[in-house]
Amino acid sequence: MPVYSPPVEDMRFVLHELVQIEHVVELPGYEEASREVVDAVLEEAAKFCRERLLPLNASGDEEGCRYDDGTVRTPTGFKEAYRSFADGGWTGLACDAAYGGQGLPGVVAVMVDEMLCASNLSFSTYVGLSHGAYNAITQHASEELKQRYLPDIVAGRFSGTMCLTEPQCGTDLGLIRTTAVPHDDGTFRVTGTKIFISAGEHDLTENIIHLVLARTPDAPPGIKGLSLFLVPKLALEPDERVGESNQVACSGIEHKMGIRASSTCTMNFDGATAHLIGGLHHGMRAMFTMMNAARLAVGIQGLGIAEAAYQGAVAYARERRQGRSLRGARHPDQPADPIIVHPDVRRMLLTLRAYSEGARALGAWVAKEGDIAARHPDPDVRAEAEEFIGLMTPVVKAFFTDLGFEAANLGIQVYGGHGYIRANGMEQYARDARITQIYEGTNGIQALDLVGRKLPADMGRHLRRFFHPVQRYIEQHRADPALTDLIEPLAKGFARLQDTTGWIAREAGRDPEQAAAGATEYLRLFGLVAMAYVWVRAAEISLRRLGGEDDGLATQGAAFYQAKVDTGRFFLERLLPQTSSLRLAIKAGATPVMKFDEESF
């Protein structure tokens, strides 16, 4: 069985020392999130994940969900775990107190999310989708709908879904056929079939709130004609909480490679009562609220898997004994040394560690900006934060999930043949992680979003939110001899990113395929440089702590800080150099990809 214990120490370091949530706590509405409260939340969440969710991970995978005549049963133990989860107030952790939520900053919630994903990715999908629905309803629905549905969603009595995909339409939402016909009473009647609907039907909550993209009768073609509808599984009269069954039915579930305890449903809407959300033909805008939050959340899934794979691999590498250290036996009393002595094993372990910790720090930066975008009193500051998040969303989604899958693979590799055996749990990470690279917009789509939309938006102004702070940081610390070996690799990587970004801006104007052909590599280059920046900052703080400096924020002992600095150096010296080859590949342009004769494939 894999071992996993939520990395609360590193989370505290990231929250209190690196992104310094004391500044977030100053924002209106977050006053409650004192350091004590935050630390207590992390401890409690860790305990819940360790004790209640982790034990259900392998069994849930083994058992899977079961479909029976329109109903879906989640694996044994899920229902009870979910009830405890909701009763503990976890479903409303980052929700508005006005609807019964805890009102904690998103940057704290993101840490809890990571724990959920690491201990039981399937379980996290039910929770994550409900939070996505919460966001969409909060921002786009009428006051009446908010009052009617949000308290139950926040309390975990209702869950949510996103119903986009149809048999003929995946990435290209313009092809959606599901229709919504206006009804006399101001509601709509939705008819159509949606597939691959996560948490579309299950036995965890009293009601399920579907958010459905559909087309009204006289809507313009393509995505401009889509509207978003709220369709409850059980139709509610204004004064009741749970009413009659709506015309929504689950007609089957998928049998999947991974996240098998998460129900993936085919949903049939047959004249189901629906409420319009966010204005007629503005469905895409409302959907993107959910989608952007969901994309960041999926990035955190990648991080969770990476951390779990890391911890599993380290545990195994300490106990598994094979061969001798190249410098001579380290444990002569034993028949062999633990494999953790071997350079290549250590390479794998450090890669896992550097990616996990780097992603945690980077994710926290983005989440903190999310809190600023939501709550800062100055609209200009909010707008800047919004631009930063828009820019980083595809990076977090695709880069983190790619790393999650790579990490799961490395985890298996450290286990050797035992990694391939189900009972050891490592292969489940690889299977579970695989979907994160696909859903909520494939990673290829994320790369196109970054290159085709985010880069040129407002003449590149969104880029300023990332490039300027990094450039400033490099300039400010360049002269410090103690930091030279950290800053110089960062500066080089950053220069590569600048150069490539400029190249793409120029080339994309002439030929969009030039940029699109290298989009995936560009996104990774961006992610690596962004990660390098947070790594250097983490290492810089740690060096200061090791040098005896304490500004009252220190959370850890010397060994932690030393490990931080060493992992940071590993990242900068061993992983960041990928940027060099990525740059070359991107600047090869479209020709190597597009010249090849289509017939010859």
Add this chain to the structure above:
Amino acid sequence: MAIEKVGVIGAGVMGAGIAAHVTNAGIPVVLLDIVPEGADNRNAVAERAVERLLKTEPSAFMHPGNAKLISAGNVEDDLARLGGCDWIVEAVIERLDVKQALYQKLASVAKPDAIFSSNTSTIPLAQLVGQLPEAFRRRFLITHFFNPPRYMRLLEIVAGVDTEPQVLEQIRNFCDIQLGKGVVACKDTPGFIGNRIGVYWIQYAVVAAMRAGLTVEEADAVMGKPIGAPKTGVFGLSDLVGIDLLPHVLASLEANLPAEDPFHDVSAVPDLIEAMIAEGFTGRKGKGGFYRLRRDGAERVKEAKDLTSGDYREARKPGLECLAAAKEGGLRALVEHSDRGGQYAWDVLSHTLSYAASLVPAIADDIVAVDEAMRLGFNWERGPFELLDELGPAWFRRQLETEERPVPALLAAAGEETFYRVEAGKLEYLAVGGGYRCVSRAPGVLLLGDIKRSSDPLAGNGSASLWDIGDGVACLEFHTKMNAIDQGTFEMIRTALALVPQKGLKALVLHNEAPNFSVGANLALAMYAVNIAAWSDLEDLVRSGQAAYQALKTAPFPVVGAPTGLALGGGCEVLLHCDALQAHAESYLGLVEVGVGLIPGWGGCTAMLERWAQSPAGPRGPMPPIMKSFETISTAQVSKSAVDAKRLGFLRPDDGVSMNRDRLLADAKRRALGMAEHYRPPEPFEVSLPGPSAKVALEMAVHGYQLIGKASDYDGVIAGHLAEVLSGGACDITEPVETDTLHDLERKAFMALLHEPRTLARIEHMLSSGKPLRN
């Protein structure tokens, strides 16, 4: 005989505009109009016209001083003053009896070799002078200007059967070379070329839009940019020229055109338009037109007329799919699109283009004249036959046949061919009798387009190309979008400077045939570099520009700039580094960097200091050049003409001005060759500057402007940087400052401003709205 004095009779919009434009050529004008009834001042009409001219925007005069060249008078007392005029232009009311009576009088006062012309747009020449003596008829022709005469390049010229060839030739040359007009010879038919086709087009498009139920925004969006017409479309154009003018032109054409002319099918004035005119909604000059701006508090809301109800409503962005299709697939995709915009485009274009095709040779000898007239008179990018070529004449003909509409003979004659073709590098057109003929140019006209058709560039990249324009002169052509300047431009300047001597050439001309010489640095690219914090790239861009421009100046052969239209910012700076300029009269130069929160960084500040320091006219001492440069740059002044650019110091007193842009390149080439013999590059520039004390003086001046609200807080910051550069930085008056030092100061100031959020906000605003932001 040279034309040294001109008489204009009739001081209405056209007469006054013609008079003003004649003075733009430096020629005095006698401007006469009637004596108003019971007036004390018998010259009031003509005098008021001159006053009005001085207030017209855009200005009718290239220099306000030109107004002094007009001597105003009246037709009762001052006819005798026409005796000194070489050319007398009649621009009075469009009434045959009035004109004929006037001609009788003119014949008696004018000198024997004077030339007479009428600016009529509707009355055939034969009717005008049929009753007059032959001696008069021999010296008479029609010269039809378009409004406004300074800016519209088309001049239609019609000779009568009796008009002497040398009279025709003399006026043609004068209008071409000295007035800068594109002279098109027309036949003596109603509406000549421009109005015959143009008015049909407008009227058809208006009527068809009403018939098809399009909104004015939709109709204009289709009939504007997608077909290469001005983006005003037809409704916006009607607002501009005056809706009340249309019925007059329509009535006159209706009265004079033969009964079978298709014009009659559309000539009825729609009720809505009648009503609008009756209520004073005559367009921009009236209470509003098809569009109007309604003040809503501080906001100005653009409204459009609903063609069905006649009410105004908020203007809407047209959402026609055919517009996107046209962007992708061009004109053919537009007219083939099935939505109502596409159907409308086909309806209007098919009728207008077949109408045009049916009129040759009746209204002009060849299609070249028709295309030229529509380009220069209606600002179409392509004339009717060029549009037909784009659609495919054979395809077009088959469409007409399918719809069982008549096929004009000329279109049938084109068969499967096109109206124009390029043979052996020469542009040819399909002649009326069949067969292709070369498109010929007048002597003294040199077009880069012709050179480009017949030769390969000496060098070129995405930003600029170098051409051999003959006689040992090379031409560097910018060709980015809006001719924005980037690293590629500098690279090509360096290449040109190396290639000119290598190829045994003697001189270099900077010229291109785009509407605007250059709008300056590619701000979008620079902004992008700022956003990704590529500061060293940006600094390199400044250095490269300074070095490239400086190299133009120090080259061992003459470099002549030949701008037309806008030359702003970096586009102006490159001209300031040329050894001489030959500018088109309509050249608008300016160092407008402060508008985007910057200062000239490619040597522009330095060059302005040098201009004023070396100006023979200016007062002596270190301060005047600094003050002059500071004033021009800090207020982002743009010259209103080439002559005005001399006042601002962008042109030197002895730089040349060409009135006709088609002659600009030949003139510039001649100037360059004239300088090439015994050429010596200018001495290195150095100047004594006072340093900090001068800076304080300049800053105090700006502070004064801030106190009276004429400069914003941030204007002051920018001006401070400019003052730092122009005063010489930390220097003192005893040590002369060299170019390199000044360039360093420019670069430092430029880079500092690029780090300012308010500069970035200005750049962004300019890029997104095209207008400067005052923050």
